[in-house]
Amino acid sequence: MAYVAVTGGQEAIARANELVGCYRLRGSEHSLDVKQLERQLRLLVDRMMGEGGLYAPEYAALALKQAEGDPAEAAFLLRAYRSTLPRNHYSRMMEPSEMRVIRRISSSFRDIPGGQVLGPTYDYTHRMLNFSLRGESAADIAAAMQPFMEDTLDGMAEYSAEGDSRYSFKKVADLLREQGLMAQVRSTGAQEREEEPFDITRQKLTIPASRSARLQSLARGETGAMTALAYSSMRGYGVVHPTIGELRVGYTQVHIPHPFRQAGEAGEDSGDSVYIGEMLMTEVETINSFKQDSESGNVQFILGYGLCFGQNELKAIAMAILERSLETKGAAPAQDEEFVLLHIDSVESGGFVSHLKLPHYITFQSSLDRIRQAQQTQMTRRDDKQSEGPQAKPKEEKTDANDRAKAERESGAVSSIGI
Known part of the structure; x- marks a missing residue:
């Protein structure tokens, strides 16, 4: 361009x-x-x-x-x-299974260890405008918050007595693994955990992409675009239509290696790290159709995975669907790795569409030159046909005169018969 x-x-x-x-x-x-x-x-x-x-x-x-x-x-x-920020540290590997849960549900099982924790959600509310919010006052805010403040104080006392166990739960997928219904997690070795994942912020994304690159691209994809592609797979333009094994929203601790630790002094699992804070995250594990494991020969469920910042359940579910869909073969849009990964990025797609508002004078000038040249060629051909036309015109006029005379004779004959 x-x-x-x-x-x-x-x-x-x-x-x-x-x-x-x-x-x-x-x-x-x-x-x-x-x-x-x-x-x-x-x-x-x-x-x-x-x-x-x-x-x-x-x-x-x-x-x-x-x-x-x-x-x-x-x-x-x-x-x-x-893009302007320096990268000072790499965090330790985070464990969403240990997150401090504020919401945790399963649509696959009614009873799960720890129970269903509905938490903050709009899933069970009526979609009706609340006009009272237009005049919401400080007193209304205080009245709405008071019951939860009391529960928080009571909960803090229980939390200090019971420790972290009251807010962390065993994952549903682990229960299925214990029963042999889902493949075991293979990446548990220290060497495998130390492998550096692909970094899409510093390396150009290439197709086919590694699983870490796919997950990173999906994690920062646009929610609406990902939802549309996941919906297309569920409607039949794909093969993935899962149930949610577990959806959890909570705070996950972030640790970095101790800044004064000497290189090679301690490993990933040594505990020689510094706690720097926690992040609110949404994690979804979907249960898909089953297949026979190539190594063990057992028939097991297939897991789909989604993880994103904050509480964005729709995106996490769509991510789990697309992550699994990209592992399947087919001609559907949701199964095309290049189509999915290169079109869900809001900055890439929005920027390319929006750039059409910027000057394209040379591009359009070339289009004007081509259409004017095409029109000129068309006019030249038309003039050439008209210049050849008069030589054949008398013959055409004579033929037309004969046809009119014949038509008049036939019309007169019909009139005579009618009289």
């Missing part, structure tokens, strides 16, 4: 940027507080962190404020900011 540098209209561009600020604030006496956006638009903030590839709730809220709530623009801002 051809582009030209825009050198004129710089003042107009500057004014357009100023106008964005005007439209963002017009009709408002107070600016939106970033902390309020972070706390009260948490699901949108979680989605932006996932698509931006940066776990920073405050910065995600700031990006949403700057982008006037446009998810694509906010994800672009986060991704651009992320």
Whole structure:
């Protein structure tokens, strides 16, 4: 494609940027507080962190404020900011099975160890507008929070007495593995755990991609695009239509190697690490159709896996479906690795579509030249045909005169018979 540098209209561009600020604030006496956006638009903030590839709730809220709530623009801002940050440490391998759960359900089993923990969800609510939220006051907020504050204080006392076991649960997939209904996890050796995964932020994604590259691409994919592709597979344009073995939302601890540890002094599992915080994550494990294991010969269920920042259950489910779908062979869109991985990225797809608004003068000028040349060729051929036309015209006129005379005679004969 051809582009030209825009050198004129710089003042107009500057004014357009100023106008964005005007439209963002017009009709408002107070600016939106970033902390309020972070706390009260948490699901949108979680989605932006996932698509931006940066776990920073405050910065995600700031990006949403700057982008006037446009998810694509906010994800672009986060991704651009992320590219400027230095990489100081690599975290230890995280264990979602040990997360501090706030929500955990299974649609495959009614009774699971620890029970179903519904947690914060809209799954069981009526989709009706709550008009009382228009006049929500500080007193209403305090009244809504008071019961949960009391439960939190009681829970903290029990938590300190019982330890982490009250908030961590055994995974449903592990129960199936114990019964021989699902393949065992093979990547348990220290050497396998030390293998560095593919980094899509520093290496160009190539097709076919490794599983780590696929999971990274899916983890920061656009929620709507992934949902559409997963839905297509479930409707028949694919072979994956799973049930959810377990969906869990919770906080996972993040550790980094001790900064003063000497190289080779301690391994991955030595515990020589520093706790730096925790991240809210959503993990989904789906149970798909069964097949015969090539090594053991046993018939076992196949697992699909999804993991993303924050509470974004729709994306995690779609990720588990697509992750499994890409392992199958077929001609469906959801089974095409290149089609899926290169089209779910909101920054890539949105940027390429949006760039059509930028100057394409040379590109369009070439199209104008081609269509004018085609029109000129067409006119030349038409003129050539017209120049050859008069030589054959008298013969055509004579034939037409004979046809009219014959028609008049036949008409007169019919009239005579009628009389």
